[in-house]
Amino acid sequence: MENSYIDEPMLEAYVYETSQIIETLEQLMIQSEKVGTFSEEAMNEIFRFMHTIKGSSAMMMFNEISTLAHKIEDIFYVIRENKTIEYDFATLVDCILESVDYYKIEMIKIRNGERPDGDTASLTDKVNDYLVKLKKDNGLDKSKKEDKEKPKADQKYYISPNRKEDQAKYYKVKITFKKNCEMENIRAYTVIHNIVDLVEEVLYKPSDIIDNDQSVDEIRSNGFHMAIRSTAHEADIQKYLDSTIFLEKLDFEETNQEWFKEFEVIYQDQEISDEIKIPETSKKYVEIQKNKKEKEDSKQEVTATAAQSIISVNVDKLDKLMDMVGELVIAEAMVSQNPEVVRLEIESFDKASRQLHKISSELQDMVMAIRMVALSTTFMKMHRIVRDMTRKLSKDVVLDVYGEETEVDKNIIEKIADPLMHIIRNAIDHGIEDAEERKIAGKDPQGNLTLEAKNSGSDVLIIVKDDGKGLNKEKIYEKAYNLGLIYQSIEDMNDKDIYRLILHPGFSMKEQVTEFSGRGVGMDVVAKNIESIGGSVIVDSVLGKGTTIILKIPLTLAIIEGMNVKVGDSRFTIPIVSIKESFRPLNKEIIRDPEGREMIMVRGLCYPIIKLYEHYGLQTNVQDYEKGILIMVEEDDRSCCLMADELLGQQQVVVKSLPNYIKKYKQIKGLGGCTLLGDGSISLILDVGEFELSNVHEK
Amino acid sequence: MNEDMNSFMDEQEEDTQKGKFLTFYLGDECYGIDILYVTEIIGIQPITVVPELPHFIKGIINLRGKIIPVMDARLKFNKEAKDYNDRTCIIVIDVAQLSIGIIVDAVAEVLNISDDNIVPPPNLNTGGRKYIKSVGKSEEKITLILDCEKLLDENEVNELNHAND
Amino acid sequence: MRLMIVDDASFMRVAIRRMIEKEDYEVVCEAEDGQDAVDKFKKYRPDVITMDITMPNLSGIEALKEIKKISSTVKVIMVSAMGQEALIREAVMNGANSFIVKPFKEDKLIEVLESMKS
Numbered sequence: 001m002e003n004s005y006i007d008e009p010m011l012e013a014y015v016y017e018t019s020q021i022i023e024t025l026e027q028l029m030i031q032s033e034k035v036g037t038f039s040e041e042a043m044n045e046i047f048r049f050m051h052t053i054k055g056s057s058a059m060m061m062f063n064e065i066s067t068l069a070h071k072i073e074d075i076f077y078v079i080r081e082n083k084t085i086e087y088d089f090a091t092l093v094d095c096i097l098e099s100v101d102y103y104k105i106e107m108i109k110i111r112n113g114e115r116p117d118g119d120t121a122s123l124t125d126k127v128n129d130y131l132v133k134l135k136k137d138n139g140l141d142k143s144k145k146e147d148k149e150k151p152k153a154d155q156k157y158y159i160s161p162n163r164k165e166d167q168a169k170y171y172k173v174k175i176t177f178k179k180n181c182e183m184e185n186i187r188a189y190t191v192i193h194n195i196v197d198l199v200e201e202v203l204y205k206p207s208d209i210i211d212n213d214q215s216v217d218e219i220r221s222n223g224f225h226m227a228i229r230s231t232a233h234e235a236d237i238q239k240y241l242d243s244t245i246f247l248e249k250l251d252f253e254e255t256n257q258e259w260f261k262e263f264e265v266i267y268q269d270q271e272i273s274d275e276i277k278i279p280e281t282s283k284k285y286v287e288i289q290k291n292k293k294e295k296e297d298s299k300q301e302v303t304a305t306a307a308q309s310i311i312s313v314n315v316d317k318l319d320k321l322m323d324m325v326g327e328l329v330i331a332e333a334m335v336s337q338n339p340e341v342v343r344l345e346i347e348s349f350d351k352a353s354r355q356l357h358k359i360s361s362e363l364q365d366m367v368m369a370i371r372m373v374a375l376s377t378t379f380m381k382m383h384r385i386v387r388d389m390t391r392k393l394s395k396d397v398v399l400d401v402y403g404e405e406t407e408v409d410k411n412i413i414e415k416i417a418d419p420l421m422h423i424i425r426n427a428i429d430h431g432i433e434d435a436e437e438r439k440i441a442g443k444d445p446q447g448n449l450t451l452e453a454k455n456s457g458s459d460v461l462i463i464v465k466d467d468g469k470g471l472n473k474e475k476i477y478e479k480a481y482n483l484g485l486i487y488q489s490i491e492d493m494n495d496k497d498i499y500r501l502i503l504h505p506g507f508s509m510k511e512q513v514t515e516f517s518g519r520g521v522g523m524d525v526v527a528k529n530i531e532s533i534g535g536s537v538i539v540d541s542v543l544g545k546g547t548t549i550i551l552k553i554p555l556t557l558a559i560i561e562g563m564n565v566k567v568g569d570s571r572f573t574i575p576i577v578s579i580k581e582s583f584r585p586l587n588k589e590i591i592r593d594p595e596g597r598e599m600i601m602v603r604g605l606c607y608p609i610i611k612l613y614e615h616y617g618l619q620t621n622v623q624d625y626e627k628g629i630l631i632m633v634e635e636d637d638r639s640c641c642l643m644a645d646e647l648l649g650q651q652q653v654v655v656k657s658l659p660n661y662i663k664k665y666k667q668i669k670g671l672g673g674c675t676l677l678g679d680g681s682i683s684l685i686l687d688v689g690e691f692e693l694s695n696v697h698e699k
Numbered sequence: 700m701n702e703d704m705n706s707f708m709d710e711q712e713e714d715t716q717k718g719k720f721l722t723f724y725l726g727d728e729c730y731g732i733d734i735l736y737v738t739e740i741i742g743i744q745p746i747t748v749v750p751e752l753p754h755f756i757k758g759i760i761n762l763r764g765k766i767i768p769v770m771d772a773r774l775k776f777n778k779e780a781k782d783y784n785d786r787t788c789i790i791v792i793d794v795a796q797l798s799i800g801i802i803v804d805a806v807a808e809v810l811n812i813s814d815d816n817i818v819p820p821p822n823l824n825t826g827g828r829k830y831i832k833s834v835g836k837s838e839e840k841i842t843l844i845l846d847c848e849k850l851l852d853e854n855e856v857n858e859l860n861h862a863n864d
Numbered sequence: 865m866r867l868m869i870v871d872d873a874s875f876m877r878v879a880i881r882r883m884i885e886k887e888d889y890e891v892v893c894e895a896e897d898g899q900d901a902v903d904k905f906k907k908y909r910p911d912v913i914t915m916d917i918t919m920p921n922l923s924g925i926e927a928l929k930e931i932k933k934i935s936s937t938v939k940v941i942m943v944s945a946m947g948q949e950a951l952i953r954e955a956v957m958n959g960a961n962s963f964i965v966k967p968f969k970e971d972k973l974i975e976v977l978e979s980m981k982s
Contacts (some may be wrong), residue, residue, distance in 0.1 A: 682761050
């Protein structure tokens with residue numbers, strides 16, 4: 001960076017804020033486009049967004065970014081100020097979305113420490129053309145001056161109300177401002193405005209400092225000239241003028257009345273007029289100040305309450321906080337469960353430690369909850385994808401979103417956006433037919449795409465469903481067979497296994513590569529990405545009716561409501577949503593089939609039993625059904641009964657994944673992760689879906 | 700005793716850590732781990748058994764909210780198991796972003812071994828010997844320096860995985 | 865000198881803060897819109913305020929008016945951008961002590977702040 005003052009925290013703040021603005025702007029565009037117009041609120045917001053980007057980017061010396069924002073800001077300024085204006089909404093949305101895309105790319109570059117070097121020329125031209133056309137079409141391209149032409153010769157200069165002719169002296173002043181101080185005309189205006197208390201009369205040149213932007217140039221090259229008539233002390237006037245901000249040079253000398261008159265003549269020669277009413281305003285201003293001063297004294301201090309509702313925190317800090325809370329919980333257990341203290345049986349100690357426990361577990365819950373982020377932002381992005389895709393491909397597709405409030409750990413959210421985007425693109429590109437085809441197939445010409453998120457046990461399901469042409473089982477099979485991916489005959493494979501083939505690396509159903517979905521990556525990349533976060537992809541389809549793709553995402557680090565159970569020395573946690581009921585069985589209710597498998601009849605339905613101690617090879621004294629407990633679990637309409645020694649109780653637990661070392665060693669069937677219990681010990685979370693469940697209802 | 704060990708390590712941290720090894724005992728044998736891998740030393744603590752793992756992975760422990768696997772060095776090196784006592788320690792090491800605890804009989808000290816005193820191991824690629832990277836000599840004592848990468852090698856793990864299947 | 869930074873853009877607040885940190889100014893508070901600025905002014909009573917113009921809730925100029933009603937002695941520096949000449953003029957009429965135009969570098973900002981000391 002060539003600027004010494006731009007440092008890491010500033011850069012970080014810039015990228016963070018600008019990215020957020022861009023994202024909000026994009027959503028605002030998509031929403032507005034749906035309504036077909038900008039609400040007043042939206043307009044104000046867009047104006048402010050662009051203003052902020054303009055200013056911040058200029059500070060960072062990212063001039064291209066700033067200029068583009070400035071142009072868009074101008075457009076919205078015009079639209080906002082002229083309520084009845086007619087403008088081309090669709091083109092404007094396109095322009096802004098194109099700018100959003102440009103900004104996104106530049107932000108990535110900046111974040112990576114590169115210069116934002118994207119070429120904005122054509123984009124800026126486009127926006128500029130729009131602005132010019134907008135003004136022209138609405139007759140706003142005339143200069144401002146014509147609008148408010150009201151020459152008032154007698155108000156060209158300021159004459160103080162408390163005029164004292166006698167002792168007045170005349171001064172000749174020339175102010176030269178420092179280079180690059182910007183808006184020299186307004187600076188000159190400030191000088192004039194604030195000199196009123198000192199002078200009887202002041203004339204200045206250039207005189208059109210307010211209405212004419214060109215006056216800036218004149219001040220820059222020739223300086224700002226004043227002729228002053230005043231009864232104040234010379235030193236006071238000079239001191240005042242000396243205090244002018246960004247003053248490069250002050251020429252100040254006493255002169256005579258003749259020169260003053262001459263200046264007046266020169267001044268009057270100039271045709272431009274302005275209409276500063278300094279005497280009036282300044283007078284009012286003084287009065288106001290007086291009034292306020294009185295009020296001020298009587299006014300009690302009002303407490304400021306406008307607190308920030310949202311702050312951003314570095315995830316690393318949250319990780320650290322979480323570790324510390326974990327440590328706290330252990331330390332708490334070590335104190336309150338210290339055997340020597342427990343032996344003393346002090347009632348007040350027990351009470352206090354219960355209170356401590358309550359607070360520390362609430363603290364733990366809260367820390368976990370902080371990390372959870374709703375999927376809504378990710379889902380919102382998909383609207384943009386659908387919009388762009390449908391336009392380019394001339395398809396009519398409507399996206400419905402459900403369950404966007406579902407929360408997932410921050411780290412996971414980041415990893416699902418890309419796969420999801422890919423699936424959506426695929427669905428529109430390959431899945432949903434064009435309107436003609438749909439009509440012929442007897443479908444609504446408008447395609448439907450639904451995106452849904454929901455909690456399911458220790459998972460979050462993200463479901464993308466289209467009503468397109470569906471997957472052709474035979475074709476997939478044939479292709480996979482020819483590619484040598486499979487050897488079985490089609491009869492030996494069930495539908496889901498065949499559909500799953502599209503997730504296979506190197507398998508791409510579409511020969512034609514399109515701009516959107518065909519970039520050499522296929523569904524296999526989606527599957528790989530999802531698996532990398534411990535999830536899975538399920539594909540289902542009905543030929544001619546549509547395709548459903550389900551991403552099963554684990555709630556790693558998420559909080560679930562779980563039932564803790566004990567088996568020997570081990571503890572397990574079963575997600576409450578998976579549990580239907582639990583009960584103590586009677587031995588006589590147990591049925592054994594010829595292969596020795598045990599089952600139990602409950603209300604006329606037969607459920608297989610899985611003894612956890614047997615399943616995991618654990619030591620326990622509770623092997624008799626009547627001493628243990630059966631927990632009936634269910635997932636996707638399939639059920640079984642798990643046998644444990646006893647129930648330990650229900651609590652919210654934080655799902656942690658098993659250490660990578662162990663995961664790499666082996667995917668242990670039925671274990672979805674682990675969690676820390678209040679005493680710092682570890683409980684293993686059961687993933688009910690991975691047990692051998694049976695479809696009870698069919699039997 | 701663990702605290703002693705940790706504070707001892709802190710003192711040393713100031714110096715360059717090159718050539719420093721944390722030594723520990725398995726029975727009478729003295730082993731060393733390059734101190735760069737070691738993140739901390741803790742006493743033995745409750746271990747949660749995870750089913751279906753090889754016998755030398757004893758399970759997982761809660762290290763201040765972080766869950767890490769623990770490996771019994773004795774079992775890993777095909778030595779007979781020994782009950783844990785208050786001298787038993789878990790040395791937590793970080794290798795290629797994997798954290799793992801190694802259960803050892805006792806931690807000895809942090810030893811300086813100069814490069815001159817480190818020699819390749821005798822060619823005995825059997826049992827625990829294949830995890831020895833080199834042998835260090837100091838004050839008449841022989842230290843078997845562990846190859847941490849190999850100790851946690853995924854392929855190694857996979858081989859075992861298949862062997863178990 | 866006790867300073868309040870008013871800007872709805874967090875970046876600008878960070879930028880201004882970092883620019884003046886080395887100097888002898890104490891940033892007593894930051895406000896993120898005009899109303900916030902008025903409220904915080906009452907609470908913290910800074911000597912000098914840097915005031916953005918385009919802000920939600922209450923614009924910089926409205927906030928300036930409100931604050932000047934409360935105290936005529938507080939110095940307010942408007943932080944503006946090119947194209948806001950008319951707004952600055954309005955601000956000056958309403959008692960703004962000076963203004964600075966984005967983009968600016970630290971020397972400019974400090975010069976304006978220094979001039980507020982007199």
